[in-house]
Amino acid sequence: MNIVLLGAPGAGKGTQAKLIEEKYGLTHIATGDIFRANIKGGTPIGKLAKSYIDAGKLVPDEVTCELVKDRLVNGEEGAGFMLDGFPRNLYQAEELDKFARIDLCINIDVDKSLLMDRICGRRMCSCGASYHVSTLNGATTCAKCGKPLFQREDDNPQTVGARLDTYASQTAPLEDYYKARGKLVTVDGGSGTPEEVFAVISSVIDKYLK
Ligand code: AMP
Numbered sequence: 315m316n317i318v319l320l321g322a323p324g325a326g327k328g329t330q331a332k333l334i335e336e337k338y339g340l341t342h343i344a345t346g347d348i349f350r351a352n353i354k355g356g357t358p359i360g361k362l363a364k365s366y367i368d369a370g371k372l373v374p375d376e377v378t379c380e381l382v383k384d385r386l387v388n389g390e391e392g393a394g395f396m397l398d399g400f401p402r403n404l405y406q407a408e409e410l411d412k413f414a415r416i417d418l419c420i421n422i423d424v425d426k427s428l429l430m431d432r433i434c435g436r437r438m439c440s441c442g443a444s445y446h447v448s449t450l451n452g453a454t455t456c457a458k459c460g461k462p463l464f465q466r467e468d469d470n471p472q473t474v475g476a477r478l479d480t481y482a483s484q485t486a487p488l489e490d491y492y493k494a495r496g497k498l499v500t501v502d503g504g505s506g507t508p509e510e511v512f513a514v515i516s517s518v519i520d521k522y523l524k
Pocket of ligand 1: 345
């Protein structure tokens, strides 16, 4: 099965994607991760993407759609895939429907007032784990693998403000897009622990697979 994970920055898409990948074997494809790897590698795509990412804006559609299309056409997705951070506007959603079949859109809903603190307090590990600074008790390494934690460059208040605005104006309308196609399931991502949110998501996926 193929899933789109929808949700504002800080809603927990990456955390849930990791748990879904472990349990269901779906391949996790995160456009933000692909862009960051390109920036790190100094590729032409990375150079182009950096200015947009730093400004909290979307990287141009042609570049992003081509990247995802290539990945899906050339990748081996046994059990299926899960898109995290794509599509992010109506154009991308329409393009995606031309080159892939989407079965389900899981929308992780979190109150906007929680997001700024969640993102600005976020500390990441290259293994994919993420933490909130308030729970680290001063630790600077990952509890899962021991590698040093870091803060994403775009997890600063100014860029986060722009990312949230971009989400509201361009990405949130995708809820209606998938709802109109009978594919949207909205899950509360704001009141439970990641494990509790995952239990709800699991039940949604299990119901679909039956
Ligand atoms: P994320 O890791 O999903 O929060 O993405 C980080 C940044 O990468 C976003 O703020 C955008 O600048 C860029 N980005 C990620 N996915 C897309 C996309 N589907 N379309 C355009 N830009 C994207």
